[in-house]
Amino acid sequence: MTTSLESGSAPVGVPDFPEPRSAACPFDLSPQMRGLAAFGPVFRARTWDGRTPWVVTGHAEQKALLSDNRLSVDFAASNFPSPVPRHGADGHGGGDDDSHSAADLSFVGMDDPEHARLRRMVSGAFTIKRVEAMRPAVQKMVDTFIDRLLEGPRPVDLVQAFALPIPSLVISELLGVPYEDHEFFQSNSKFLVSLTATPAERGAAHTALTDYLDRLVGEKLDNPAEDLLSRLAEQIRAGELTRREAAAMGVLLLLGGHETTANMITLGTLLLLRHPEQAALVRETEEPGVVVDAVEEMLRFLTIAHLGRRRTALADIEIAGQTVRKGEGVIMLGELANRDPAVFPDPDRLDITRDARRHQAFGAGTHHCIGQPLARMELQVIYPTLLRRIPTLRPATDLDDIPFKYDAVIYGAHELLVTW
Template sequence: MSEALSDAPDYPMARGRCPFDPPPELARRLQDEPVSRVKIWDGSEPWLLTRYDDVREVLADPRVSADVAKDGYPAQSPGIAARRRRTKAFIGMDDPDHAAQRRLLTGDFMVRKVERLRPRIQKIVDDLIDQMLAGPKPADLVQAFALPVPSLVICELLGVPYADRVFFHRISKVLISKDSTVEESMAATEELLGYLGDLVKQKLDDPGDDVLSRLAVEQVATGAMTVDEVASMGQLLLVAGHETTANMIALGTTALLQNPDQLAAVRDGDPKLVANAVEELLRYLTIVHTGRRRVALEDIEVAGQRIRKGDGLIAAGDIANRDATQFPDPDKLDVTRKARHHVAFGYGVHQCLGQPLARVELQVVYSTLYRRIPTLRLAVPLDEVAFKHDMVVYGVHELPVTW
């Protein structure tokens, strides 16, 4: 790594008054220092990239690596670094290994296949709204609705018993917390891998119509992959498959409730406008708010700045999605904006595999929840809502609502 700069600020940075906006210092750097050093938890000083074009350029560059085991890789925390070295799923691999593993799952998340799930997702959403309306007020939208929707969907897709949700929700909180110690992260990892490994073994003997059964039969039974490797893949899909969408449901609702004109447009809009609103909310909120992490495999240049081999890189998608050269008046939530070119799902070969599923889930949720509960509102002031500053996926811990 190049010589450290003593004045590099700590990263991640603190947000300002608006909980939906990236930290003010990121906005300043976007304008004044688009490629600059920051300091992370281990004392290292990776390069922070803030401009939209630079973020896309680096995420598409084969000369940078997503492998957490590479020297100089700027992991989010010691616990996350240890976990990702242990599980070694395709998210932390480079091509050709990354492409080979990802290819095993591409068919499960194709747009046409996911679209066939829309009626089932609609029923899940309607049933959960029915239950919430029949229950007490105020309700916690996170526990009553936002978390169950994607949890039910990903459980059915993978073949994981939804009855075990309390277990894997508890584990997920540990795995995505920036504050979890190495010991806590590794204990949670081994617990979930053990659970999923046992499930894969059961599916070898009695396969069903689900992703883990298919991987067990096609990969484990043939010797192409081990039970542990399939369990690691399952862990990635299970955790990412419910945490991200759950946070988008709750945080997106919070943002819309603070922008009643935008909420009304979504509530009364046709499917095309709702689909557009999903993209704008993904851009505006960018819940992966600690950047996409990479390390340079050789010397490269970004925006005139020389990045040396072994230097860490953080592509800050949250502020890149507020780049006015791509999104005029970027700090405004505008559900009519054409924002599908956002980088909330990343970019390049590691772009989120599950984005077609997330889009359908969010389209169904946003087109249904506010129409069925038109008087939905926060049950507490916004400044009493607990935002997830401590997690690598941004959202709210609880969202008290009434109607």
């Protein structure tokens, strides 16, 4: 038997979503979030704007829905369950009815076939073979930044001195973006992942980044190099891509290439320091597979994309005894899928020796994170190198004093003071 509710209606006792992580245990799910699983694998929840989209907590149900082409990622859909108030394509809108155009958001906000067409233009840069070829260069970068840490003052903010610059430099070199502009794109990126920025602030930041990438694409048209923006410029010359589309793709890759990885570096390092016996395994192992497993487990355990993957139904969908009607919003909570005891025994325990490869930290289906091979490789280099070269690394403040990113779409820490 299936049940359904009209959009906007909800049963008595419908839970509110999202519930922030608890400051008492910043690596774990809040008690309220943990309690959502009691409502079942698919249920209604009330979001910030008073709407009641479907929330999916089960691992199996999320895997099925993430691969279902009857769900749309189009952010401009009228009932799309946006985590924040949306703004107009000109960056000046302020109401809930305003939205980006799909082109402004690039292929992350598009459905197939347009999504697949644009994604293919950049996917070759993120194959495992290409990424593995970058590993020696990334290792050199990591060692250089650790040299600077060791030569500098203590305590030091690991975010600004290490976790943020390394992925920023990696993605800058891959794209062909001048790293000397990192303060500009990092400062604007903060508005795009903020839950507290106004729609106007997010719109202005998006416009600034798009204009910046548009200018760089123009330079690549005149003077191509061996980088991804130059390859996109070739697509423009071939008539397969507009210059603005190329700029939007650049914004997406630049943002995704440094924000998420930087937060995983910070949180993952702190998590290992809080579990010294597991940090010792990462530090002392000579087996690459141990580090690979450790990274997968930390991706599962932390799930830093902590506001869910959001969709709108294009048709009626039967799932877990419920009927999601055409036009209704759906939010899939990766952090609960990654703590599903049916898939991960004793899921609230960090165990870097477990096989955590079934986690959904990068999503699934056609919209899985395109940069996941690069993120994995960076983390596999960074954690063991940092722990080996600074074996006495430790936090310089109490856990209660660390400013965690409860105010951002991507979870992490604004600052992490460390010493040794």
